[in-house]
Amino acid sequence: MKRKVKDIIAAALTRAHGAGVLPSPDFPPIEVEEPRIEAHGDFSTNIAMVMASIQKMAPRKIAEGIVGAIDALADPDGLVARTEIAGPGFINFFIAPAAWGPVLEQVHAAGDRYGASSMGGGRKAQVEFVSANPTGPLHVGHGRGAAVGDAVANILAFCGFDVQKEYYINDSGRQIRTLGRSVFLRYKQGLGQGQTFPDDCYQGEYIRELAAAIQEDKGDALLHESEDEAVAYCARRAAAEILSGIQADLKDFGVGFDRWFSEQDLVEEGKVDAAIAELKEKGTVYEKDDALWFRTTDYGDEKDRVVVRGNGQTTYFASDIAYHRDKFDRGFDRVIDVWGADHHGYIPRMSAGVQAMGVDRDRFQVILVHLVNLLRSGQPVAMSTRAGEFVTLREVVDEVGRDAARFLFLTRHYESPLDFDLELAKKKTNDNPVYYVQYVHARIASIFAKGEAMGATPAVRIEAPSPGLLTAAEEIALIKALSRYPEVVENSAALLEPHRLTYFLMSLATLFHAYYNKHRVLTDERDLSQARLYLALAVQSVIRNGLSLLGVSAPEKM
RNA sequence: GCGCCUGUAGCUCAGAUGGAUAGAGCAACGGACUUCUAAUCCGUAGGUCAGGGGUUCGAAUCCCUUCAGGCGUACCA
Numbered sequence: 003m004k005r006k007v008k009d010i011i012a013a014a015l016t017r018a019h020g021a022g023v024l025p026s027p028d029f030p031p032i033e034v035e036e037p038r039i040e041a042h043g044d045f046s047t048n049i050a051m052v053m054a055s056i057q058k059m060a061p062r063k064i065a066e067g068i069v070g071a072i073d074a075l076a077d078p079d080g081l082v083a084r085t086e087i088a089g090p091g092f093i094n095f096f097i098a099p100a101a102w103g104p105v106l107e108q109v110h111a112a113g114d115r116y117g118a119s120s121m122g123g124g125r126k127a128q129v130e131f132v133s134a135n136p137t138g139p140l141h142v143g144h145g146r147g148a149a150v151g152d153a154v155a156n157i158l159a160f161c162g163f164d165v166q167k168e169y170y171i172n173d174s175g176r177q178i179r180t181l182g183r184s185v186f187l188r189y190k191q192g193l194g195q196g197q198t199f200p201d202d203c204y205q206g207e208y209i210r211e212l213a214a215a216i217q218e219d220k221g222d223a224l225l226h227e228s229e230d231e232a233v234a235y236c237a238r239r240a241a242a243e244i245l246s247g248i249q250a251d252l253k254d255f256g257v258g259f260d261r262w263f264s265e266q267d268l269v270e271e272g273k274v275d276a277a278i279a280e281l282k283e284k285g286t287v288y289e290k291d292d293a294l295w296f297r298t299t300d301y302g303d304e305k306d307r308v309v310v311r312g313n314g315q316t317t318y319f320a321s322d323i324a325y326h327r328d329k330f331d332r333g334f335d336r337v338i339d340v341w342g343a344d345h346h347g348y349i350p351r352m353s354a355g356v357q358a359m360g361v362d363r364d365r366f367q368v369i370l371v372h373l374v375n376l377l378r379s380g381q382p383v384a385m386s387t388r389a390g391e392f393v394t395l396r397e398v399v400d401e402v403g404r405d406a407a408r409f410l411f412l413t414r415h416y417e418s419p420l421d422f423d424l425e426l427a428k429k430k431t432n433d434n435p436v437y438y439v440q441y442v443h444a445r446i447a448s449i450f451a452k453g454e455a456m457g458a459t460p461a462v463r464i465e466a467p468s469p470g471l472l473t474a475a476e477e478i479a480l481i482k483a484l485s486r487y488p489e490v491v492e493n494s495a496a497l498l499e500p501h502r503l504t505y506f507l508m509s510l511a512t513l514f515h516a517y518y519n520k521h522r523v524l525t526d527e528r529d530l531s532q533a534r535l536y537l538a539l540a541v542q543s544v545i546r547n548g549l550s551l552l553g554v555s556a557p558e559k560m
Numbered sequence: 561g562c563g564c565c566u567g568u569a570g571c572u573c574a575g576a577u578g579g580a581u582a583g584a585g586c587a588a589c590g591g592a593c594u595u596c597u598a599a600u601c602c603g604u605a606g607g608u609c610a611g612g613g614g615u616u617c618g619a620a621u622c623c624c625u626u627c628a629g630g631c632g633u634a635c636c637a
Contacts, residue, residue: 033579175637291635309635315635343630437599438585512584516600519598519601
């Protein structure tokens with residue numbers, strides 16, 4: 003609808019210029035917004051004020067010229083019932099109530115694809131997210147990253163990008179060795195070789211469990227191997243087991259990946275060395291204090307960074323450069339990384355890496371997801387990663403359910419810290435937005451069940467009602483909201499902000515609940531009932547559509 | 561110290577690319593179930609958009625600055 007109003011304005015501008023009312027043919031982009039205040043109409047434009055200096059005319063005078071040019075030629079469908087010039091020069095548009103009808107037809111015609119766009123033009127985009135080290139189970143923070151990454155990927159795919167979802171496994175390097183050492187020490191303790199357990203080892207109970215499993219399997223065999231071999235064995239085995247746990251957790255959270263990318267493979271295939279060689283070739287590295295430094299300051303970083311340490315080992319950063327080299331080699335036009343906010347200092351460095359490889363900097367984007375504060379009835383739940391005491395994603399999902407967890411993770415902008423209250427997440431009331439939205443879907447399903455029992459024909463589902471039946475204020479408000487959906491989806495995609503969709507769904511739900519309480523869908527009048535069923539079905543479709551982009555189910559019954 | 565993020569109603573938060581009189585939920589108070597699911601709705605009340613400058617027809621939004629909080633600032637990952 004907004005699109006059509008823009009077209010009308012554009013036509014009016016041309017006509018006004020042709021009639022000599024507007025001296026200059028130089029028209030700025032037309033912006034149309036929906037005023038907050040109802041009295042200001044359904045849409046309004048500031049075009050007259052923006053053009054004032056170009057046309058060398060007073061804004062209100064220009065507005066008069068434009069309004070005068072809105073005639074049957076500019077508005078062939080007769081959408082505009084009335085216009086007015088207000089304030090410093092706004093033009094307000096009042097849409098004829100009957101003109102909203104076709105929006106519903108569009109919703110029904112497009113079905114599951116309503117709101118989809120070709121914005122991405124089939125370009126390849128990769129979203130890499132979660133990527134937690136396989137040194138321990140996923141916690142709630144990872145859950146938020148998973149919910150955000152998955153939703154962003156879904157939204158981009160819906161907007162015409164060819165999206166691939168990837169998980170990067172840090173299965174090489176020091177943390178994995180520490181994992182092996184931790185497990186081996188617990189293993190030795192289990193066999194009575196009790197030594198002190200260092201602070202820099204992983205403290206969690208799961209380490210003991212892994213050690214116990216190894217003991218059960220291998221007895222004391224590892225004690226007869228060299229320590230290096232034993233630690234390496236523990237590391238390999240523990241990492242594999244933890245990783246399969248992570249994979250199961252994500253699967254049960256409804257998050258799937260197209261590819262699990264191993265850092266170890268990257269190293270073994272020589273891609274890390276190749277990346278370093280490429281940097282050398284390009285002359286962006288230098289040696290200092292036995293180490294090899296990458297001149298990231300050339301790309302805006304605050305200091306240069308080491309890629310090869312004095313001891314000859316490559317850094318994590320070196321792997322990451324190689325990894326991103328590989329991503330772009332795989333043909334992605336856009337690479338989007340979802341990181342925990344504590345890694346924000348890493349962005350300039352990674353961006354430097356990408357640019358040094360000759361990739362345009364805006365093809366690489368990072369979404370920083372801020373932390374989750376876990377609460378229970380308003381009280382913080384003690385969490386200490388240090389002591390290995392943290393609440394896992396699985397525990398949370400088991401307690402509150404997958405839909406609640408996923409939806410609540412998306413109720414904030416990801417750069418805002420999120421309070422996640424376990425008790426609130428379980429509540430089945432107004433306080434809990436998940437059920438509030440899902441309830442609309444179930445309610446409408448229930449109306450249809452009732453309608454069929456009353457003998458409403460299936461035809462109501464596909465036939466557009468005759469115009470003029472859906473004129474209640476609540477009905478127009480619902481249709482307006484539905485007409486905004488495609489724009490909300492596009493904005494979500496353009497800004498990589500799924501919470502916009504979450505908020506849209508909550509406000510659509512509010513409108514429907516209000517409508518439901520005020521009007522009956524199933525009435526004695528057949529035509530009216532059909533019209534309202536047609537509207538209700540459109541609302542249900544958009545709710546389902548939006549929830550599915552967020553990875554949340556749309557139940558028929560609650 | 562430097563860098564990034566945040567600061568909007570008592571609480572939790574929306575307000576992309578500058579628009580008219582600042583938005584929602586919760587909490588508080590008062591109402592609505594013989595009805596298609598009350599997991600709902602309606603109403604009342606609540607504000608120096610952290611403070612101060614600037615840019616312009618117009619600023620929560622852009623710029624500068626002060627303050628407060630969070631995070632980062634490794635030859636760790």
